[in-house]
Amino acid sequence: MSDEEQLQFVREDPEGFQDFRDVLSDYAPQIEKLASQLGQNPHSPQLVGDLFRLMHTIKGDAGLCRVMFVVPYAHALEGLLARLRSGELVYQDVMGDVLLLVLDRLELVMGQIAAARPVDAVQMRTLLETLRTLESAPLPSVLATCTRLVAAMVGVQGNSEAPSAAVAGNAGGQSRQQDMLLFRTLALQLEQRMPEFVGRTERNLKLALELNRQAGGWVDAEQLEAAVYMHDVGMMFLPEQVWLKLGTISDHERRLMILHPAWVAGLMGRMPGWEGAALMVMQHHETPDGEGYPYGLVSGEICQGARILALVDAFEAVMLKHAHRGQRRSMLRAAAELNAADNQFERAWLDPFNQVVRRMLEQPAA
The missing domain is CATH 1.20.120.160 (HPT domain)
Structure with missing residues (x-):
């Protein structure tokens, strides 16, 4: 043949x-x-x-x-x-x-x-x-x-030009430290809802900050850290039978699920100095092809921090889905899937992401 x-x-x-x-x-x-x-x-x-x-x-x-x-x-x-x-x-x-x-x-x-x-x-x-x-x-x-x-x-190759991005403002002070502690506490509370979530916050934070550094620090690191902590906290506002459900969700449940970024973004937007993080949280399920939610934004309308969150969130989800394959193979599979998703992520962020993942793969097993 x-x-x-x-x-x-x-x-x-x-x-x-x-x-x-x-x-x-x-x-x-x-x-x-x-x-x-x-x-x-x-x-x-x-x-x-x-x-x-x-x-x-x-x-x-x-x-x-x-x-x-x-x-x-x-x-x-x-x-x-x-x-x-x-x-x-x-x-x-x-x-x-x-x-x-x-x-x-x-x-x-x-x-x-x-x-x-x-x-x-x-x-x-x-x-x-x-x-x-x-x-x-x-x-x-x-x-x-x-x-x-x-x-x-x-997908570890590529030299896409870094997109320009406005860096969010950074007000200091004790209140900001207290805010960050609150954000982190809420993220750790979310982890406790599912055994496979344990350690998720630290994994996501490490990958997001390293990705941002690899890309040249396009996004304010403090705003990004807050967004990593808070981006899925809105899930806890949903009935547990919705966000912990295995299998297909109903149209009504999907409509509820789509609301979770807005709930947290609205909360953070009312806290002085966290407007940048709030925008990242609001937009982290938007995709360059306009098929994301909640607003169906397209490439140029999505802030850079949200693009980092989208990659980190998707990488973690695929890693969890393929955890039975072993750490190295699940990482390879996750990176391959993200690079194959042509319409979901942008090359300008995939390239530094791929470099970070390659370094992770080259690290000796603990």
Whole structure:
């Protein structure tokens, strides 16, 4: 079967398609575990063999389930693993990142197909062509290509020009310290409502401030800190059965949910000196394409701090959704998803965000 025939991003057999999606989600943690073990013992023939057999199984299952577009990607990865198994190459962590990210990208594509959303076929064909070079290139070229692939899929490259932004005013004084303590206390109260929220405030604050520094300090750090603390506190004004609900919410519940930024922004706007943070909170669910809420603002109408909050909020949400994958893989998946959301975030903020995430990934595990 030719590439043109295989790379048709469609559901030939809906039942088989769903079966393969379920199977792939089961295989992915096994691959992550083996990749992690190989990072500790890169010369282990047993681990490399196990990884090769698992990829071969994925390729076979894709064929059986008629998810044919997966087959050439699995085959290319299998070719890389065959070189490791023969001893021609020595395993490096970046190779494991490629395995995981390609599987994640295939999962994303299957999700797009299931939701009847368009797939970027040109991008996927380019990915396949690059993967195929790993089957024969010398080791230095393999490592360089793997690094470029990870950068492309996670989005760590780019040199967008920084947007201009007005820096919010900064009035000092004891009352501001007391205000900030109140904001932080409310954020920590929100954390206690759900076990998976614990630690969320510190994670979000660290990422937001580091992102702002990476971008050159476009946003007033004190206003940004207050906005990080307060941006979701309005959720506590909703009935718990709405914001703690699992699954689909009703239209009435969605209308209530949309109100939560305005409640907190209104509160902060009445506190002297926090107008900048209030605006960030009000707008942090707006998106450049005008599909956000509460006002449907477009790119130039959204303040810079709100754009930071949107990225941080989305990154945390995807991390929580994929927490079962393990820390490194969930971070890679979250970064990849945010970079794939072309209409939700702006390149000028994604670029510094990607640099911050890359540094986080390079830090040794505690």
